Amino acid sequence: MQTFADELQALRAQGLYRSMRVISGAQGSRVELDGRQVLLFCSNNYLGLADHPALKRAAVEGAALGAGSGASRLVSGTMDLHERLEARIAAFKGTEAALVFNSGYAANTGIISALVGRGDAIFSDRLNHASIVDGALLSRAGFHRYPHRDMDALERLLQEKGGKGRRLIVTDGVFSMDGDIAPLAKLVQLARRYDALVMVDDAHGSGVLGATGRGSGELCGVLDGIDVHMGTLGKGFGSFGAYAATSATIRDYLVNKARSFIFSTSLPPAVLAASIAALELVDSPEGARLRERLAANTALFKARLAASGFDTMGSQTQIVPIFVGPAKATMEFSGELLEQGLFVQGIRPPTVPAGSCRLRCTIMATHEPAELEQAADTIRRVGKKLGVV
Numbered sequence: 001m002q003t004f005a006d007e008l009q010a011l012r013a014q015g016l017y018r019s020m021r022v023i024s025g026a027q028g029s030r031v032e033l034d035g036r037q038v039l040l041f042c043s044n045n046y047l048g049l050a051d052h053p054a055l056k057r058a059a060v061e062g063a064a065l066g067a068g069s070g071a072s073r074l075v076s077g078t079m080d081l082h083e084r085l086e087a088r089i090a091a092f093k094g095t096e097a098a099l100v101f102n103s104g105y106a107a108n109t110g111i112i113s114a115l116v117g118r119g120d121a122i123f124s125d126r127l128n129h130a131s132i133v134d135g136a137l138l139s140r141a142g143f144h145r146y147p148h149r150d151m152d153a154l155e156r157l158l159q160e161k162g163g164k165g166r167r168l169i170v171t172d173g174v175f176s177m178d179g180d181i182a183p184l185a186k187l188v189q190l191a192r193r194y195d196a197l198v199m200v201d202d203a204h205g206s207g208v209l210g211a212t213g214r215g216s217g218e219l220c221g222v223l224d225g226i227d228v229h230m231g232t233l234g235k236g237f238g239s240f241g242a243y244a245a246t247s248a249t250i251r252d253y254l255v256n257k258a259r260s261f262i263f264s265t266s267l268p269p270a271v272l273a274a275s276i277a278a279l280e281l282v283d284s285p286e287g288a289r290l291r292e293r294l295a296a297n298t299a300l301f302k303a304r305l306a307a308s309g310f311d312t313m314g315s316q317t318q319i320v321p322i323f324v325g326p327a328k329a330t331m332e333f334s335g336e337l338l339e340q341g342l343f344v345q346g347i348r349p350p351t352v353p354a355g356s357c358r359l360r361c362t363i364m365a366t367h368e369p370a371e372l373e374q375a376a377d378t379i380r381r382v383g384k385k386l387g388v389v
């Protein structure tokens with residue numbers, strides 16, 4: 001039998017070993033890492049809300065109600081702040097109702113395993129987030145994966161699989177490691193034709209994409225065609241937690257069936273208050289300005305990378321991958337960037353398929369133009385030195 005230590009050693013040998021980097025101080029566009037200021041280009045804090053004064057103030061006020069909620073929602077852990085946040089989310093997404101989960105991971109595993117079970121069928125993009133895959137495995141429903149964004153393949157699967165059970169099409173709105181967007185208009189059309197439910201995980205689109213920040217569904221003009229809008233509060237919204245925005249009936253069903261909701265202590269008041277403040281901000285003129293800044297920053301950064309000859313893998317959003325290929329070369333690239341004061345993570349299997357390792361740069365509304373230029377310049381120099389371009 002292989003020991004744990006042996007397995008860890010094997011991961012190291014393959015360039016697949018993972019470890020954590022510790023940040024001291026606040027989550028800004030520059031952070032202190034191992035006692036040194038570095039430029040941050042790998043956070044999902046896209047709008048810079050994580051250290052926004054309005055969110056911090058709301059969190060402090062929420063904390064006055066206590067550090068914890070004391071119980072799960074169905075016991076004594078439902079505070080009026082939970083219901084206020086849910087009403088705010090439903091209003092934002094234009095749905096009848098919403099239900100808050102403790103994290104995106106808990107939301108996906110809970111929602112999917114509740115909505116479908118044995119005898120049902122799940123249709124899932126091959127590049128969907130790991131929490132969707134885990135939810136599908138937990139559900140015991142048939143799990144049918146189609147090639148990335150391939151709607152013809154999805155249609156063939158819908159024709160062939162599923163029988164009489166419930167059918168659920170689930171997709172990332174924005175793909176977290178590629179930064180491209182699901183073809184939601186076509187997907188919703190297929191769902192109607194083949195009588196399937198649509199669930200969109202908009203962890204990276206909510207608050208960020210669309211004219212009013214409603215996410216990838218708004219961008220594609222199909223908000224109304226989505227049955228379950230899953231989104232997270234820890235990325236663009238700068239807080240923590242996640243939600244399903246959906247019909248009153250499905251919300252009620254999830255309250256009764258979603259095990260990650262039922263069997264877990266609910267979010268504490270400081271987090272809820274910060275999330276409510278985040279929604280207010282995203283919906284305000286300041287939110288619109290931040291989205292404009294984010295789009296302009298992304299365009300500038302991508303133009304610089306393209307001019308240097310990097311392959312950004314069809315990114316359509318603020319998630320900007322740089323294709324490298326092998327795991328070791330990717331980690332060498334990110335290690336060298338860090339030495340030059342730029343913090344970008346290399347992404348390897350099992351997060352992405354073998355041979356498609358990449359740097360995953362993420363742009364924030366709070367990056368200054370000079371910081372974007374500096375980052376692009378550092379990437380160009382190191383990329384040349386390592387022979388990536």
Ligand SMILES: *Cc1c(COP(=O)(O)O)cnc(C)c1O
Binds near residue numbers: 129176201203
């Ligand atoms: C980050 C992410 C999640 C998980 O959300 P957490 O709140 O961080 O647990 C789920 N889906 C996608 C697509 C994500 O990127």
